[in-house]
């Protein structure tokens with residue numbers, strides 16, 4: 223029974239596997255998130271590399287343990303690199319995850335994101351507005367996607383659950399909708415993670431960081447829905463613990479790295495709030 227994967231113990235096992243394997247995580251990411259996501263991956267125990275040149279991404283995606291694709295500050299050269307990297311990842315069997323930052327607001331990145339879906343992402347993580355928009359864009363509706371307002375969500379995570387199920391069934395990817403409660407679905411199973419702190423929405427690139435940590439989890443856990451749920455617990459528990467003593471977003475950002483570094487089996491099993499709703 224796969225429910226055993228949706229327990230605090232299973233999250234702790236994924237954490238220990240990351241620490242044991244130090245998976246190489248290839249990131250093609252945005253200029254806002256690059257430094258903070260690399261630091262978060264290092265703090266957790268993975269080995270990040272930011273490699274975006276079209277000439278380099280194919281061989282690197284094939285040798286990496288996971289690929290993270292983030293369109294937050296997409297440019298035409300980066301779009302070409304994403305096409306090559308995701309094709310190479312698919313061919314090599316490297317699990318890859320998409321973060322469709324602000325996909326509802328801007329047609330160029332919408333095209334990049336939708337085209338990338340042909341290369342079999344193992345997972346997609348976005349906020350509710352992004353998941354609603356990506357599902358809508360993939361379905362080719364004539365009217366524009368539901369309004370987004372840049373990189374932040376205008377909807378609660380619950381509002382994107384139906385769209386996430388459709389997107390998961392159509393693409394084969396597990397979908398994460400982050401928010402006060404995170405939802406993770408493969409179109410059949412729905413897991414929830416209730417860790418996290420509202421102050422996390424006041425630090426940039428923490429959604430990007432969640433996606434990057436999911437890349438590390440995908441490198442060691444073959445069930446993508448479980449891997450993504452585990453990542454949301456890890457960042458959520460670290461975020462909660464960091465917020466407890468943070469003076470504001472500045473110290474939260476720094477403390478989050480320290481908390482990721484100090485996470486261990488005891489803390490995770492005590493503080494994880496992970497559940498499986500269906501089937």
Ligand SMILES: Nc1ncnc2c1ncn2[C@@H]1O[C@H](COP(=O)(O)OP(=O)(O)O)[C@@H](O)[C@H]1O
Pocket residue numbers: 348349350373374375400401402403404417418419420422423427428429430432454457458
């Ligand atoms: N209201 C909230 N309460 C607690 N945690 C939250 C809340 N909103 C977001 N988070 C957490 O903050 C992190 C970033 O998520 P989110 O803000 O939804 O992504 P994005 O930055 O891409 O919009 C995730 O770990 C998520 O679980």
Ligand SMILES: Cc1ncsc1CCOP(=O)(O)O
Pocket residue numbers: 252254255294295323373425426427428429430431
């Ligand atoms: C502010 C900003 N602008 C373009 S990408 C980016 C970072 C978005 O990060 P996140 O979605 O994790 O908050």
Ligand SMILES: [Mg+2]
Pocket residue numbers: 323324348349373429430
């Ligand atoms: Mg985001």
